[in-house]
Amino acid sequence: MPIYAYSCSSCGYAEDVMQKMSDLPLSTCPKCGEESFSKQVTAAGFALKGSGWYATDFKSGNKAADKKEEAPSHACGTGGCTACS
């Protein structure tokens, strides 16, 4: 589950919030109650992207997805068929 850095532009309160991708972003500051609590673009997010493990993980994930997609399109299903390799 991704962690988002939120901060309040009204009182300056900052908090890291763990949310599902599908969760609605928060807008109400838990400290002052103003509707000025918003998601921040963090340096941590960029560091994660540049570290390499994410890119590698994404690549292998794609490969697996491709294989899964291909499998049902072959009628023979024996695994020994040269057309299916």
Ligand SMILES: [Zn+2]
């Ligand atoms: Zn606030």
